[in-house]
Amino acid sequence: MEAVLTSNRRTxxxxxxxxxxxxxxxxxxxxxxxxxxxxxxxxxxxxxxxLLSNEFLFRTGILSHFVSTIAFAIMILMFYRIFRPVDKLxxxxxxxxxxxxxxxxxxxxxxxxxxxMILNGGVLSTLEITxxxxxxxxxxxxxxxxxxxxxxxxxxxxxxxxxxxxRSGFIPRIFGVLLMITGIGYVADMCTFVxxxxxxxxxxxxxxxYSFMGGGLTMLWFLIKGVRNxxxxxxxKKTSIIV
Numbered sequence: 491m492e493a494v495l496t497s498n499r500r501t502x503x504x505x506x507x508x509x510x511x512x513x514x515x516x517x518x519x520x521x522x523x524x525x526x527x528x529x530x531x532x533x534x535x536x537x538x539x540x541l542l543s544n545e546f547l548f549r550t551g552i553l554s555h556f557v558s559t560i561a562f563a564i565m566i567l568m569f570y571r572i573f574r575p576v577d578k579l580x581x582x583x584x585x586x587x588x589x590x591x592x593x594x595x596x597x598x599x600x601x602x603x604x605x606x607m608i609l610n611g612g613v614l615s616t617l618e619i620t621x622x623x624x625x626x627x628x629x630x631x632x633x634x635x636x637x638x639x640x641x642x643x644x645x646x647x648x649x650x651x652x653x654x655x656x657r658s659g660f661i662p663r664i665f666g667v668l669l670m671i672t673g674i675g676y677v678a679d680m681c682t683f684v685x686x687x688x689x690x691x692x693x694x695x696x697x698x699x700y701s702f703m704g705g706g707l708t709m710l711w712f713l714i715k716g717v718r719n720x721x722x723x724x725x726x727k728k729t730s731i732i733v
Contacts, residue, residue, distance in 0.1 A: 495717070495718075495719050498572045498660070498717045499716030499717050499718075500716070501568050501571060501572055502568070502569070502572060502712045502716050503712060503713055503716050504568060505565045505568035505569055505712065506709045506712035506713035507713055508561055508564060508565045508568075509561075509562075509565050509709045510709065510710075510713065512557065512558060512561035513558050513561050513565065514706075515558075516554040516555070516558035516561065517554070517558040519550070519551065519554045520551040520553075520554035520558060521555065521637065523551075524547055524548065524550065524551030524554075525551070525634075527540065527544055527547060528540045528541050528544060528547070528548055528551075528630075529630060529634075534624050534627035535620075535623050537623070537626070537627050537630065538609055538622070538623040538627070541605070541609060542609055548606065551602075552599050552602055555595065555599055556595070556596070556599065559591070559592055559596075560592070562588065563588050563589060563591075563592055566584060566588045566647060566651075567585065569584075569651065570584065570585045572660070572717065573651075573658060573660075576654050576657055576658045577653075577654060577657060580650040580653055580654050581654065583646065583650045584647050584650040584651050584654065587643045587644075587646035587647040588643070588647050590643055591640055591643040591644070594636070594640050594643070595640065597636075598633050598636040598637060598640070601629040601630070601632050601633040601636070602629070602630065602633050604629055605625075605626035605627075605629040605630050605633075606626070608622050608625050608626045608629075609622055609623075609626050638679070638680055638683045638684075639680055639683075639684060641676040641677070641679055641680045642676070642680045644673070644676040645673040645674065645675075645676035645677035645680070646673070646677075647673065648669050648672045648673030648676065648705060649669075649670050649673035649674065649677075650673075651669050651673070652666045652667065652668070652669030652670030652671075652672070652673060653666065653670065654666070655669055655708070656670070658717075660717035661708075661711055661715065661717060661718065662711075665704075665707070665711055668704030668705065668707060668708055669704065669705060669708055671704055672704050672705035672708075
């Protein structure tokens with residue numbers, strides 16, 4: 491039992507370390523910083539100029555998204571190993587949601603690669619310059635919409651993940667609640683964007699930001715504390731009641 495607990499503690503810390511060093515860093519670079527330097531809303535020509543003048547930066551964004559997606563899947567696989575004995579069905583739902591997202595992300599990144607090929611003349615070379623700009627801009631918009639809608643799978647991952655944390659007793663149950671709120675935040679963000687094409691409707695954006703912070707705090711606990719023995723927690727509670 492002690493060997494299993496030690497192994498789970500080490501695995502949870504490695505998973506959390508992977509989350510902070512790869513998932514957060516790579517996704518922030520590929521999904522936030524790079525698009526801010528390339529994409530100009532409602533201006534296909536300016537977006538095309540930015541892309542061509544920052545082609546290497548654009549390519550690093552594509553690569554970083556691949557890396558962050560694979561790293562996130564590996565991280566969830568590590569947590570699957572820990573929480574599978576708690577509830578096999580919830581664990582399978584958690585891991586399936588992530589594995590389904592991997593090919594979706596790879597297809598979405600093909601949109602960006604195709605947009606670059608169009609501007610470089612690799613495909614559709616007979617199009618006029620304006621048409622190339624519009625075609626590449628459309629592909630980048632499709633990529634953006636696809637990333638937002640793929641958050642549905644992130645929500646389907648974090649909700650069962652939170653339930654597993656809550657039931658297991660491996661860490662304080664409040665973190666299980668925070669993970670479930672994070673999952674709900676992802677789903678709410680996706681639904682709001684698709685239905686209303688805005689994130690701030692009825693002050694929803696602050697809720698989403700704080701819910702994402704809850705997921706980060708949970709990973710921080712895993713990184714620092716790891717997991718604990720739930721049977722020991724139960725024994726401590728029984729002892730305190732007797733006393």
